[in-house]
Amino acid sequence: MRETSEGSRPKRRPLLGWLLPVMALLASLGLSYGAYKLASYSWDQVVSYESPYTTMSGVDFSGARPDLEDPIPGAEKRRVVVVLIDGLRDDASRTMASISGLRAKGADVRLTVPQPSLSYPTWTAIVTGAPQQISGVTTNWFEGPVKIETLLDVAVGSGRTVVVAGPEDLDTLFRASEVATATAISEWPEGEYATAGIVDDTLRLDAEVGGADFIFVVFPDVDNAGHDFGGASPEYAGVVAQVDADLARLIEGLDDGATTFVVLPDHGHIDTGGHGGWEGPAIRTSAALAGPGVAQTEAEADLTDIASTVAVLAGMQAPLQGTGTAIDAVLADTNGSARDAEFVRAAGITLSYIRKVLGDEGVRDIQSIDSPNALVSLRDEADQERLADERDGRFAVFLGAAFAMLVFAAIVGIASWRALLAALAGGATYAAVYNALFFGLHKLQWSLSAFNEETMVDAFFNQRMLEAALSGLAACVVAALVYLALRREPKGPHAGYAVEWLALGSATVLATQGTLVLQIAYFLWKWGAQVSWILPDFKAAFKYDLDLIQLTALGAAALIGPLVTWAIGRLHPRTRKARA
Numbered sequence: 001m002r003e004t005s006e007g008s009r010p011k012r013r014p015l016l017g018w019l020l021p022v023m024a025l026l027a028s029l030g031l032s033y034g035a036y037k038l039a040s041y042s043w044d045q046v047v048s049y050e051s052p053y054t055t056m057s058g059v060d061f062s063g064a065r066p067d068l069e070d071p072i073p074g075a076e077k078r079r080v081v082v083v084l085i086d087g088l089r090d091d092a093s094r095t096m097a098s099i100s101g102l103r104a105k106g107a108d109v110r111l112t113v114p115q116p117s118l119s120y121p122t123w124t125a126i127v128t129g130a131p132q133q134i135s136g137v138t139t140n141w142f143e144g145p146v147k148i149e150t151l152l153d154v155a156v157g158s159g160r161t162v163v164v165a166g167p168e169d170l171d172t173l174f175r176a177s178e179v180a181t182a183t184a185i186s187e188w189p190e191g192e193y194a195t196a197g198i199v200d201d202t203l204r205l206d207a208e209v210g211g212a213d214f215i216f217v218v219f220p221d222v223d224n225a226g227h228d229f230g231g232a233s234p235e236y237a238g239v240v241a242q243v244d245a246d247l248a249r250l251i252e253g254l255d256d257g258a259t260t261f262v263v264l265p266d267h268g269h270i271d272t273g274g275h276g277g278w279e280g281p282a283i284r285t286s287a288a289l290a291g292p293g294v295a296q297t298e299a300e301a302d303l304t305d306i307a308s309t310v311a312v313l314a315g316m317q318a319p320l321q322g323t324g325t326a327i328d329a330v331l332a333d334t335n336g337s338a339r340d341a342e343f344v345r346a347a348g349i350t351l352s353y354i355r356k357v358l359g360d361e362g363v364r365d366i367q368s369i370d371s372p373n374a375l376v377s378l379r380d381e382a383d384q385e386r387l388a389d390e391r392d393g394r395f396a397v398f399l400g401a402a403f404a405m406l407v408f409a410a411i412v413g414i415a416s417w418r419a420l421l422a423a424l425a426g427g428a429t430y431a432a433v434y435n436a437l438f439f440g441l442h443k444l445q446w447s448l449s450a451f452n453e454e455t456m457v458d459a460f461f462n463q464r465m466l467e468a469a470l471s472g473l474a475a476c477v478v479a480a481l482v483y484l485a486l487r488r489e490p491k492g493p494h495a496g497y498a499v500e501w502l503a504l505g506s507a508t509v510l511a512t513q514g515t516l517v518l519q520i521a522y523f524l525w526k527w528g529a530q531v532s533w534i535l536p537d538f539k540a541a542f543k544y545d546l547d548l549i550q551l552t553a554l555g556a557a558a559l560i561g562p563l564v565t566w567a568i569g570r571l572h573p574r575t576r577k578a579r580a
């Protein structure tokens with residue numbers, strides 16, 4: 001877009017002049033289409049993740065677990081009741097007299113919930129001791145049943161009577177009706193209060209089987225209130241109070257002086273309602289434990305440690321593939337050799353995990369493991385080692401993307417440094433407008449909690465696409481104004497400069513897409529697009545998905561943006577004056 005003398009210019013412009021904007025438009029549309037494909041591929045990789053760890057057993061190591069029927073030496077067989085209150089925030093749990101009563105005579109355990117903090121994955125973490133990456137349950141779209149062992153399987157396998165009461169998802173995920181001795185399964189309640197009925201069912205079934213050895217109950221109402229009204233709402237607090245009374249009734253009805261209670265949520269809720277992400281109220285929860293075998297204490301643990309803790313308290317084996325370990329501070333005693341048996345199992349599974357992750361390089365000696373913390377760091381080191389290897393191999397992708405952006409900037413800059421500056425100003429405008437809408441106006445975060453309900457996913461992404469396209473057009477407006485300001489005597493399209501004004505729009509949209517491509521390339525370098533052995537950091541993955549969505553939507557801006565810059569060039573007073 002150099003200003004040259006008239007005469008020679010109009011002759012070559014039709015050929016060469018159109019080349020750049022047309023190529024830029026094609027590049028934009030190509031990026032848009034590629035991003036669309038990659039977004040659905042990446043989403044699918046997480047939702048349909050096939051865990052390679054479901055067949056782990058630890059039998060390769062001396063940590064092979066004994067048969068479930070074999071009594072654990074010295075272990076007392078205790079009756080345990082596990083109550084899962086879906087969506088109960090930590091602060092709300094502290095208003096409940098029933099839970100405060102358990103904490104006063106037992107253990108108050110601060111829990112961290114593995115991500116995504118959605119119900120199916122976290123229910124599964126509770127009853128298997130395995131996080132999403134191992135259980136393969138990454139979302140609520142998971143089509144059950146889970147492929148790894150649960151506390152229900154273990155309890156029944158150990159010859160205990162098992163009672164289960166709660167929503168039908170217990171069948172979907174854990175085959176409760178098939179596995180347990182007696183079950184009361186109901187539909188997920190829509191708009192009506194279900195906990196009272198679930199408590200009635202549990203008390204009735206417990207009496208029918210003559211006192212169950214293991215009871216697992218799920219209360220759905222608090223989660224519904226969280227979604228409908230928000231975790232900080234009075235309506236939510238009201239349902240929590242109602243559940244408090246029913247939980248007190250359940251405890252009173254089941255407590256024979258020899259019963260251990262474990263009450264906990266799967267996850268919490270953000271103030272405005274919703275979970276799935278990394279927010280404190282969603283992933284910082286707490287469990288209350290009380291009864292025989294439980295120490296009076298406060299402790300911190302991971303949600304995946306609950307299954308092992310319950311197993312030791314009950315005097316049975318823990319689910320096979322769980323990576324959690326019994327919370328030692330919570331245990332008043334080791335329950336014979338139950339705690340040691342459980343630790344050996346956890347060590348065996350950890351060694352098995354490391355071998356899966358690192359292959360033959362991952363063989364470790366079980367003797368080297370002396371504490372639960374050692375298991376966590378061993379797994380973490382294995383993850384880091386393989387990730388570092390893969391990142392080395394992917395670094396070229398990131399460099400390639402950065403190089404392509406530099407080449408593009410150089411081409412535009414050589415054609416016109418003013419156009420390059422204008423396009424970059426447009427790109428900055430895009431980032432400012434899009435992010436002001438996302439963070440400022442909508443108060444959103446890079447978090448799965450943004451959806452609140454699964455049914456909102458499509459609307460959420462459609463709105464992001466619309467805003468991305470509009471922000472792209474705002475970028476073109478600013479680019480055109482900057483371009484006008486930079487030229488001493490700007491000429492409008494009427495002066496034979498139509499191609500330049502169109503090219504400015506194309507360059508602006510492509511520059512905007514370029515900054516997104518760099519951010520996407522950074523994620524791909526860190527985590528890759530394929531999810532085959534490790535789940536990505538979900539905050540980063542959410543941002544990555546949104547970047548791809550924006551890149552897709554900017555395809556629309558690539559079609560309309562050039563017309564915007566052209567129209568400004570044609571209609572702006574400065575170019576009109578120049579023409580006159």
Ligand SMILES: [Zn+2]
Nearest residue numbers: 087119223227
């Ligand atoms: Zn929920």
